[in-house]
Structures are given as structure tokens and as C-alpha cells.
Amino acid sequence: MKKDLHPEYHMINVKMTDGTVVQMRSTWGSEGQELALDVDPTTHPAWTGGHQRLMDTGGRVSKFKEKFKGFGF
Helix, strand or coil, rough: CCCCCCCCCCEEEEEEECEEEEEEEEECCCCCCCCCCCCCCCHHHHHHHHCCCCCCCHHHHHHHHHHHHHHHC
């Protein structure tokens, strides 16, 4: 690797949503810091097979559904 081109890797603690802590190498933060996740593989619908709930902020989802209601979404 070229010198002074790549970021420094160090060990951090990653806290999952269920409270478990995993040590990982990362460029985030500094050595020993803890990164708390809001979404992880134990809760994300892509890994659990669940369905995602849409938050309708400002009626955007409603407007989209109304506009494309004939397409079978």
C-alpha cells in the first residue's frame, strides 16, 4: 500500500440493538470507541424476512400511491 494514502484501521466496539457488543476493525472514530447501531442484521427486514413499514411524512407516500394506484403497488 502507498504510504499516507489509506486510512488508519483500529479496533472499535460495535453495540448491536440487542445490547451485545462485537469488536471490529474500522476507520470510524478512534481505538476503543463504541458505535451504537440503530439497525443491525438481527432487526433489519432484509435479513429477517420481515416487511418494512413506510413512514408517511408530509403525505409523500400517499401522493405516490394515489398517482400510481393503477399499477398494482
